[in-house]
Amino acid sequence: MKEIIQKIGIGAIVGALVYAAVPGLAQRIVLNPIKPVVGQVNYLSDEQQGILAVRSVKPAVVDILGVSPGESISLDATATSSDYSSDVEGTGFIIDSSGIIVSNNHVVQNPDLNYSVILSDGTTYPAKVMGMDKFDDVALLKIDAQNMPVIKFGDSSALETGQSVFAIGNSLGRYQNTVTRGVVSGLGRTIDSADLSGALPRMQQLIQTDAAINPGNSGGPLIDLSGEVVGMNTMIDQQGEGLGFAIPSNTIKDVVQQLETFGKASRPYLGVSFMTLNNFFTAGKAWGVTQGAYLVDVVTGGPADAAGLKQGDIVTAINHHPLTETNELDVAVSGYQAGNQILMTYNRAGQSFDAVVLLSAYK
Numbered sequence: 313m314k315e316i317i318q319k320i321g322i323g324a325i326v327g328a329l330v331y332a333a334v335p336g337l338a339q340r341i342v343l344n345p346i347k348p349v350v351g352q353v354n355y356l357s358d359e360q361q362g363i364l365a366v367r368s369v370k371p372a373v374v375d376i377l378g379v380s381p382g383e384s385i386s387l388d389a390t391a392t393s394s395d396y397s398s399d400v401e402g403t404g405f406i407i408d409s410s411g412i413i414v415s416n417n418h419v420v421q422n423p424d425l426n427y428s429v430i431l432s433d434g435t436t437y438p439a440k441v442m443g444m445d446k447f448d449d450v451a452l453l454k455i456d457a458q459n460m461p462v463i464k465f466g467d468s469s470a471l472e473t474g475q476s477v478f479a480i481g482n483s484l485g486r487y488q489n490t491v492t493r494g495v496v497s498g499l500g501r502t503i504d505s506a507d508l509s510g511a512l513p514r515m516q517q518l519i520q521t522d523a524a525i526n527p528g529n530s531g532g533p534l535i536d537l538s539g540e541v542v543g544m545n546t547m548i549d550q551q552g553e554g555l556g557f558a559i560p561s562n563t564i565k566d567v568v569q570q571l572e573t574f575g576k577a578s579r580p581y582l583g584v585s586f587m588t589l590n591n592f593f594t595a596g597k598a599w600g601v602t603q604g605a606y607l608v609d610v611v612t613g614g615p616a617d618a619a620g621l622k623q624g625d626i627v628t629a630i631n632h633h634p635l636t637e638t639n640e641l642d643v644a645v646s647g648y649q650a651g652n653q654i655l656m657t658y659n660r661a662g663q664s665f666d667a668v669v670l671l672s673a674y675k
Contacts (some may be wrong), residue, residue: 319576338524338571349545358476358537365539366478369462370489371432372406373532375482376415376439376453380460398503403481403532404453407465407568411457413439414564415531416546429455432489443571445580447674448559448616449515450484450567451531463533466540468560471496471519479523479556481532494523494554496502500638501557503547516643519543522554580650580671583614587639589626596626599662604628605641619667621658628664629657645671 403620418442427439437455458480475496482488525545534543542559570577586605595606605627610617630644639642650673
């Protein structure tokens with residue numbers, strides 16, 4: 313399988329993960345700053361600040377519906393998505409006043425459906441999908457509208473575990489603009505694909521939260537107390553309670569910029585499958601190698617193969633930065649672009665070597 317990089321599957325958690333669906337962004341996307349408590353933060357309780365944050369964001373949160381050709385959507389101003397049936401239901405949020413909307417790729421991935429957007433006041437617009445990126449599960453849509461309320465992106469790299477966040481979305485396809493509150497439970501989470509054929513790619517650097525995320529919430533914003541989007545809700549783990557995951561806002565901004573500019577998101581391609589060394593997988597321990605990426609497979613003709621790497625090699629560093637359980641091979645490579653050269657340090661049968669690898673673009 314030709315993925316950018318694929319980690320060979322581990323664990324029971326993978327089968328229980330389900331999507332929650334039935335460096336720089338163009339400056340114009342960061343419009344209309346909406347910090348609702350500027351100058352008053354010292355006089356508002358945490359609850360009051362949260363209420364104002366949610367109130368400021370809700371007008372820019374939309375429902376996204378997909379229906380089969382031939383079906384139509386006709387709503388009055390008081391109707392919601394529960395007043396009719398659809399083939400897919402999700403959430404999105406407006407990032408530009410000209411009607412540009414961000415949602416999850418898996419919400420709008422069916423090319424056979426016609427998609428519509430319902431604003432918070434019930435107004436309905438047909439929506440055109442402008443671009444999709446399945447690797448980060450981000451999609452960009454456009455409606456024919458002007459002067460739309462917008463959401464401002466926050467900096468997801470500044471998040472701290474324990475920080476209060478709110479998830480907003482069309483829960484279960486019936487409860488529009490449902491708000492749930494929780495905390496950032498973890499950062500930098502990696503979710504392995506349940507389908508090693510590549511139908512569901514491995515997702516990296518996700519935000520974990522215990523704010524309740526339900527079917528229909530996919531594509532909805534995860535906001536902080538200032539009303540800024542720090543993530544986009546994307547999936548839940550049904551094996552536990554309070555295990556929701558969101559795509560970081562900084563990832564979304566980067567993907568949106570690429571989708572707006574090129575109509576697609578470019579991904580560096582290395583051409584390997586690997587397993588990360590840890591306490592349970594200790595390949596190479598006899599060689600004194602305890603951290604790195606064991607190459608399960610090297611794609612013939614791929615960048616790694618062209619540089620001389622082989623199955624069984626253990627990559628220990630990229631550009632002299634060691635690989636660890638938190639800085640895994642695909643995470644390290646994702647920081648580069650197609651056409652970049654990287655120095656890969658690897659161990660083969662106890663000897664250390666360096667190889668210069670020219671990354672290509674995933675096709």
